[in-house]
Amino acid sequence: xxxxxxxxxxxxLSAALFFIGMAGVLVRRNAVVILMCVELMLNAANLALVxxxxxxxxxxxxxxxxxxxxxxxxxxxxxxxxxxxxALYRNRPTVDVDEVREMKG
Amino acid sequence: xxxxxxxxxxxxxxxxxxxxxxxxxxxxxxxTSALLMAFTFLNMAGMFVLLGAETIAAFQVLIYxxxxxxxxxxxxxxxxxxxxxxxxFFQKQTPAGALIAALAGLPVMVxxxxxxxxxxxxxxxxxxVPLASSIFTDFAFPFEVASVLLLAAMVGAIVLxxxxxRGSGSAGPNDTTSPEHSRAKPVIGRARx
Amino acid sequence: xxxxxxxxxxxxWAALRLLIAVVLALxxxxxxxxxxxxxxxxxxxxxxxxxxxxxxxxxxLLQTFADALKxxxxxxxxxxxxxxxxxxxxxxxxxTPMLASLVVLxxxxxxxxxDLNIGLLYLATxxxxxxxxxxxxxxxxxxxxxxxxxxxxxxxxxSYEVPGILSLVTAVLVTGSLSMVKITETQPGxxxxxxxxxxxxxxxxIAALAETNRTPFDLPEAESELVxxxxxxxxxxxxxxxxxxxxxGNVTVVCGIMATLWFGGWNGSGIDSxxxxxxxxxxxxxxxxTYAFILVFMWVRATLPxxxxxxxxxxxxxxxxxxxxxxxxxxxxxxxxxxxxxxxVAIANWLxxxxxxxxxxxxxxxxxxxxxxxxxxxxxxxxAAG
Numbered sequence: 042x043x044x045x046x047x048x049x050x051x052x053x054l055s056a057a058l059f060f061i062g063m064a065g066v067l068v069r070r071n072a073v074v075i076l077m078c079v080e081l082m083l084n085a086a087n088l089a090l091v092x093x094x095x096x097x098x099x100x101x102x103x104x105x106x107x108x109x110x111x112x113x114x115x116x117x118x119x120x121x122x123x124x125x126x127x128a129l130y131r132n133r134p135t136v137d138v139d140e141v142r143e144m145k146g
Numbered sequence: 147x148x149x150x151x152x153x154x155x156x157x158x159x160x161x162x163x164x165x166x167x168x169x170x171x172x173x174x175x176x177x178t179s180a181l182l183m184a185f186t187f188l189n190m191a192g193m194f195v196l197l198g199a200e201t202i203a204a205f206q207v208l209i210y211x212x213x214x215x216x217x218x219x220x221x222x223x224x225x226x227x228x229x230x231x232x233x234x235f236f237q238k239q240t241p242a243g244a245l246i247a248a249l250a251g252l253p254v255m256v257x258x259x260x261x262x263x264x265x266x267x268x269x270x271x272x273x274x275v276p277l278a279s280s281i282f283t284d285f286a287f288p289f290e291v292a293s294v295l296l297l298a299a300m301v302g303a304i305v306l307x308x309x310x311x312r313g314s315g316s317a318g319p320n321d322t323t324s325p326e327h328s329r330a331k332p333v334i335g336r337a338r339x
Numbered sequence: 340x341x342x343x344x345x346x347x348x349x350x351x352w353a354a355l356r357l358l359i360a361v362v363l364a365l366x367x368x369x370x371x372x373x374x375x376x377x378x379x380x381x382x383x384x385x386x387x388x389x390x391x392x393x394x395x396x397x398x399x400l401l402q403t404f405a406d407a408l409k410x411x412x413x414x415x416x417x418x419x420x421x422x423x424x425x426x427x428x429x430x431x432x433x434x435t436p437m438l439a440s441l442v443v444l445x446x447x448x449x450x451x452x453x454d455l456n457i458g459l460l461y462l463a464t465x466x467x468x469x470x471x472x473x474x475x476x477x478x479x480x481x482x483x484x485x486x487x488x489x490x491x492x493x494x495x496x497x498s499y500e501v502p503g504i505l506s507l508v509t510a511v512l513v514t515g516s517l518s519m520v521k522i523t524e525t526q527p528g529x530x531x532x533x534x535x536x537x538x539x540x541x542x543x544x545i546a547a548l549a550e551t552n553r554t555p556f557d558l559p560e561a562e563s564e565l566v567x568x569x570x571x572x573x574x575x576x577x578x579x580x581x582x583x584x585x586x587x588g589n590v591t592v593v594c595g596i597m598a599t600l601w602f603g604g605w606n607g608s609g610i611d612s613x614x615x616x617x618x619x620x621x622x623x624x625x626x627x628x629t630y631a632f633i634l635v636f637m638w639v640r641a642t643l644p645x646x647x648x649x650x651x652x653x654x655x656x657x658x659x660x661x662x663x664x665x666x667x668x669x670x671x672x673x674x675x676x677x678x679x680x681x682x683x684v685a686i687a688n689w690l691x692x693x694x695x696x697x698x699x700x701x702x703x704x705x706x707x708x709x710x711x712x713x714x715x716x717x718x719x720x721x722x723a724a725g
Contacts, residue, residue, distance in 0.1 A: 045152060047259070048262060050259070052261055053256075056251060062171075068243045069237070109281060115210075121299050127307050177478065
């Protein structure tokens with residue numbers, strides 16, 4: 042049992058991936074890349090859920106059930122997000138989030 | 147024997163995941179970012195297999211690599227941008243953003259090692275039947291709501307990207323098959339005025 | 340972990356088994372593609388009343404060898420502006436999922452790469468991974484026709500995954516397991532699943548034709564469409580890998596799935612006859628069933644014309660998906676209502692299949708009549724106007 046990977050390693054990896062994704066959302070300009078970084082964050086959450094579900098001995102794989110719903114939501118979100126980005130691109134040919142600032146106060 | 151391979155595999159996969167994720171954030175071309183994201187997803191599937199959740203790993207590849215990556219590639223290809231200098235890919239708040247992420251991330255990563263797993267770990271590969279039973283019995287209502295959510299997302303995405311078509315020149319006055327007779331104009335097109 | 344033969348250490352034996360499996364799979368695909376290319380040319384020739392290749396070797400058997408040698412010896416040409424990494428990676432991205440799907444196909448009673456308990460889900464997953472390579476191939480060619488061709492092919496592939504996976508799910512409802520080996524074991528006798536869920540077989544057959552880019556859905560790879568679509572810039576062995584190897588490998592895998600799920604896989608007479616002859620006979624039965632379906636694929640290719648992209652998408656979304664969803668709902672309901680017997684499911688499925696086979700031509704006739712009337716009215720207008 043001692044050479045198995047400890048649960049903390051999985052959670053640390055999930056945290057690393059989440060914060061890299063968060064940095065990407067804060068830093069990048071291209072709207073599609075921001076969507077990609079949001080997907081990275083969702084993946085990090087999935088990893089944490091599955092790790093806790095499998096390693097803490099939870100019954101009935103409930104963490105994995107939640108992960109299935111996160112898959113569904115992520116897919117729906119990417120579809121609608123990309124639709125919005127494409128509609129934006131059609132109105133003005135840019136996906137740069139720094140140039141879309143009509144509503145800025 | 148598996149005890150020795152598992153930490154090695156974990157190390158390799160973790161390095162690949164973190165490296166590819168960093169590549170997604172730092173790459174200069176969007177297509178490189180998209181493919182590195184797909185690579186991250188594949189390695190995440192490997193991580194799920196390492197944890198023993200094989201069904202989730204199969205779903206991860208099916209949904210993320212097979213569908214979401216293709217969607218993002220479609221999005222990338224339909225929104226071409228002129229090539230720019232590397233510094234222009236990042237917003238003005240880049241140093242602040244990176245600093246915040248690092249400052250928030252490192253303590254969490256250190257605290258994460260305080261979690262400890264229990265002694266009774268479910269057997270590897272036995273997760274299909276409990277997962278399916280849970281989804282269709284205990285969580286049947288969220289399952290149905292999720293399908294309604296997918297339907298709403300599908301309809302919404304289609305409505306958002308429908309083109310505003312003027313009536314085509316060859317249609318006569320009696321032609322009732324042109325697009326403007328059969329559906330309302332999309333709201334997003336009016337945003338310009 | 341069991342120690343290997345001659346008392347080899349279990350770790351080394353596991354690694355050696357993996358190596359042997361990969362070599363065998365590559366061997367199977369390369370030779371299978373060789374055989375299938377030759378078979379396709381001869382079968383197409385026979386159906387088109389000509390002879391096919393006969394110069395190279397007896398009955399032209401060495402023709403594919405000659406073709407492969409020619410492809411390998413071709414100049415490794417890459418257009419200047421194409422993206423090097425993606426251009427070179429795309430054939431590998433298309434080939435690898437197909438190779439990986441051979442792992443779970445049950446070739447014989449104890450001849451299976453890995454008896455995953457999610458075997459069918461794994462196959463569906465790998466089928467959906469192949470789309471990525473095609474999009475990248477289309478994009479990396481730096482050619483707008485290739486890009487559009489690649490995106491159209493990807494649209495076709497992801498659209499037809501839905502009825503394919505729904506048909507597989509219907510079959511899984513009846514067999515009760517996702518593991519390919521268990522599915523084969525639940526159909527020992529002559530009454531295999533084809534008698535219970537024939538509509539699922541029909542819809543999966545059509546979806547498989549589209550998933551492997553075979554006629555009538557081979558718009559992406561037809562030479563006259565968009566200058567050969569995403570394959571335009573590929574030549575030599577790159578083209579050989581992307582088109583020939585991958586397509587025939589996919590065809591083999593998909594026909595193997597059909598043989599396993601609906602026709603009993605390696606079941607047949609003489610399975611239990613002995614420790615050596617049993618598996619070999621099982622392998623023979625599986626191969627015969629798979630190649631029977633491959634011949635039907637070739638027959639369809641020689642017979643049907645190609646569908647346009649909008650016809651193919653309309654057929655998928657407006658006909659196949661509602662049909663497979665209806666099939667799934669009806670099968671699931673009947674299986675819950677009558678849990679012990681499969682007869683109601685069989686009756687419902689055959690009725691739906693009959694309705695499908697009769698209903699589609701009827702609806703098409705009605706559409707055609709309406710189009711003809713509208714055309715007649717329009718010409719009458721034009722003639723009356725001047």
